[in-house]
Amino acid sequence: MSLAVVEAQVVRLQAENDQLRRALADFSVRIVCGRLTGELPNNFLEQFSQLPDRPLEQVLRFLPARQVVQMRHVSRKFNNLIRKCSKTMPKKERNGSVLFKSYYGRILSVVLFDDRGCKINETTLASDDVALSELLCLICIKGLIYFSDGLSAADEVLDQLSKAWLTIRPEVVVFSGHLSKTSRNTLRAFLVKVEPSIKRLHFQSADNLVQSLLNDDVISAAGRLDGLMVLPSGWSFRNVNIGDETLLSMVDTDHTSSYFFAIGCTDITPGGIRAFVEKWTKKWMKTGKPEAGAKSTVYRLRSAWNLFELTFDKCANVTPATVEAACGKLLKKEWITKVDSGDGEMNYQIYIAIECHSSNRRLEIHFDIEQLFPPHYVSEPRPNVALNDLYDDDWDSETDEDDESGDFYDDDEEEMNYPEDYIF
């Protein structure tokens, strides 16, 4: 092979090399410009898709939530950006309560309280332009959501709250207004939304708690509950379509103390109560040694027990007699007389109870509670009342060990006497 041939080959290779290098440079330009599609690992170019907004978004993340809302004022671009990224921005967490009230069916008032009862803010929205989800996009509501006066839980309100990206994690939800504009599907969707956090669900003094709204399926959307109250308003109790299925599901609660307070639930049957009692007993009545800490004293404070209360009133099929007949020896009857100090009339209450000493549990079935504000009733949030005083969150933990020698029933008073907050 002559030198000339080798030199020619070197020149050719160098040219080829240069060509490749140019191609490579071009290739890298296209990569850095993000114009290239295919031939690259998946998602490689997607990171470029939202370039211009990201630094601004990053700036917003460092601002206090209050100012972020103000910044919407700057320009349309900014407003759109904030709306867009509020979904992924860190939320300010609020453990307090939100109160919804509706006036004349048109204006919705939203009041936000912190957990010490400080009114943080109040705003009103015309109901034809409910922009709730916008308002709440930077706050994560924990604690209590209270739907009070008027059509405060109408479909359009619940729809807004159920928006997928809005963060609401209430522990307690209370419906206490008119529910005539609330449809079953919307209510169900809302309960599905709060299901991960909700522990207690109340329909108390709720108007139009009509047959078509509530049923076992809707309640089951809220998942496992520690407390459920169905208390229609007024004395003309409608038939509420909640039945044995809901009752039975209450056994699954993890909380040490729970309650199911049902008024006017005609579908609950004595057979259902028997099934409940059997399931409950199976779950808690352990054989063998008592749990550590459990005492074998028969006479003890009711509050020392981990108490499950079932309360029935105006439930057509449920009377002390039918329950006793259905449950037979499963239950031990305790009978309590109370004098209503208000008008001096005797007010009879009947408790049927089971005690599980081994697990320190007690199940009580109450009948005919004639009270305006029954136990576990949640009051409406208002200024200077801390969240914990609105509902007795520690209703199970008020154990007074020193009083153990006292009469078994003495401490019932603590359930009957409400803190002053309840009287208004």
Place this chain on the structure above:
Amino acid sequence: MIQLCSNDDPPVSFTVPRKAVELSKTIKTMLEDLEGFDMEQTPIPLPNVDAPTLELIVKWVEQHQDDPPPVEKPRVEDDDSDDSDADDDQEPEVVIPEWDKKFLPTDDEQKNQLFKLLNAANYLEIKPLLDIGCKYVADKISGQTVEWVRDYLNMENDYTPEEEAKLKEEIAWAEGL
């Protein structure tokens, strides 16, 4: 050493140690994808970055090339992502180091340079630089009026008076947050 070229005409070229340049995730990924090629010979053109900005970038990456790598957390992007992970979505506290405080173009007449730097940091995916820069801007904006921010960010008020009045009502609600 890797060469980076600005978008000027003619391009200004900077030579940067590979370790430093890899603080940019964009370039790092590119280099990894082109493993086997002799990238030392191929200048990388950056069509979104001008020479003064690139100079700042180069200064910053050279200063920070020995920093421990930041802990990566995946960004939550999708709208219907499970709400439950929002809890751990809290931004970590960002502290601007002393060197960076002096480094950032913080004079008001230099603010456009600062925004260019942020854009470049974003484009090149240099997260720590983006973080401290954005933190600086956020501190600057914090507590200021809407008008001031508009001016500072070179933004135009494109609302109609009606829209503005309506927004004002909504915003009043955020006062106590």
